[in-house]
Amino acid sequence: MVRILHAADLHLGGPVAAPDEQVVALAQGAREEGLRRLVELARREKVDLVLLAGDVFHTPRPPLGAQLALQEACEGWCQAGARVFIAPGNHDPFIPGSVWDTWRPGQGVHVFAPGPSGLELAELGLWLAGAAHDSEHVGQDLAAALPPPPPGLTGLALLHADLPSSRRDDAHHPYAPTRLEVLRAAPFAYWALGHWHKPQELCSRPRVVMAGTHQGAHLDEDGPRGAWLVEIEGGAVESRLVPLAPLGFLDLTLSGLEDVADPGRLVELVRERLAGRDWGQDCALCLRLRLEGPSPLWRDLRGEQAGEGGRALARSLDLAGLVLDVSGLVPPLDPEELARRPDVLGRMLGLVERLARGDEELLAELEAELAGDLHPLLRELEPAERRRLLGELAGPVRSLALRHLWQGPGEGA
Numbered sequence: 001m002v003r004i005l006h007a008a009d010l011h012l013g014g015p016v017a018a019p020d021e022q023v024v025a026l027a028q029g030a031r032e033e034g035l036r037r038l039v040e041l042a043r044r045e046k047v048d049l050v051l052l053a054g055d056v057f058h059t060p061r062p063p064l065g066a067q068l069a070l071q072e073a074c075e076g077w078c079q080a081g082a083r084v085f086i087a088p089g090n091h092d093p094f095i096p097g098s099v100w101d102t103w104r105p106g107q108g109v110h111v112f113a114p115g116p117s118g119l120e121l122a123e124l125g126l127w128l129a130g131a132a133h134d135s136e137h138v139g140q141d142l143a144a145a146l147p148p149p150p151p152g153l154t155g156l157a158l159l160h161a162d163l164p165s166s167r168r169d170d171a172h173h174p175y176a177p178t179r180l181e182v183l184r185a186a187p188f189a190y191w192a193l194g195h196w197h198k199p200q201e202l203c204s205r206p207r208v209v210m211a212g213t214h215q216g217a218h219l220d221e222d223g224p225r226g227a228w229l230v231e232i233e234g235g236a237v238e239s240r241l242v243p244l245a246p247l248g249f250l251d252l253t254l255s256g257l258e259d260v261a262d263p264g265r266l267v268e269l270v271r272e273r274l275a276g277r278d279w280g281q282d283c284a285l286c287l288r289l290r291l292e293g294p295s296p297l298w299r300d301l302r303g304e305q306a307g308e309g310g311r312a313l314a315r316s317l318d319l320a321g322l323v324l325d326v327s328g329l330v331p332p333l334d335p336e337e338l339a340r341r342p343d344v345l346g347r348m349l350g351l352v353e354r355l356a357r358g359d360e361e362l363l364a365e366l367e368a369e370l371a372g373d374l375h376p377l378l379r380e381l382e383p384a385e386r387r388r389l390l391g392e393l394a395g396p397v398r399s400l401a402l403r404h405l406w407q408g409p410g411e412g413a
């Protein structure tokens, strides 16, 4: 059996955002700590090969610390008995003067150069094909050009490449674009890919795996991140993601909090959503929590109290960092009933309800009032589209009015 560690998009030397000041130090060292964990994992699992599918560095000429970190990792992998293969990507293309151009890797480490090539790993019965990006914008389908395995060897492919995804309909991104059909038709048993930062298996036969980054860069790269352990035995290929990012990001929105009056219940609700996901050992979690809609908790989390509330929630939930967004949290009131009140809040909510209904007269008035201040992009829109967008402001404006103008029962507005 051959055991492989497949990782990509380490972006060494690149930033990791610290959305909360509590995680600044963690974020700074997260990529390199993640790399040390990759070495540990290879040692523990006794892997034969380490495959790094591009964007190992964030830039073609990364800082010295990032270069040393990879050097040390390669020494660690080799000492653990693994051979290391790297196929540079669009962030770290193999160009003159780049780190790959000047680095002299030690024995046991191979960096693919531009131009598809393959090499025989006869003792493992394998053929490994790969190619480096030779610019930041490779328009060629490198996957289609990889040399096939000679008879009798199992083929592996190592590449940084883009595929059409559900998010982006345009298939022609200049990052060695290819298609799943191309990968499926080629004679490789395992495609070790990089480029997308979200880890995912794209196909099971042949096995096509986008490794994902080993450490998310910011809150939008949420969910567990790590590297893939691949086992090849005979014709069978198994792969699983091992989460190991030192800093985990999670983006969570909770609504339907009408009956949540006590903070303990809120903590429970968040815990339920955190459970059931494997973040790996020693993962410091940084959560962005959006609370939305009417809730009695609004009172405890308004204005300056949101700061103290956030710190208390972070402690209760054992989080390394918490970004609490309560801008959508409103008092548990009936806006339509309030809209009938004869005061500022009532008048305001009355206008918001008309806005939400798309009241033509009000929208025309608003457009005239805002004409000089509208963003140029908004000004260029068709009037109907512009009015639709203005109408969408009703929700946020209603939240603002309720949060800031309503003082609570008996206190008036």
Ligand SMILES: [Mn+2]
Binding pocket: 055, 089, 090, 091, 160, 175, 194, 195, 196
């Ligand atoms: Mn990339």
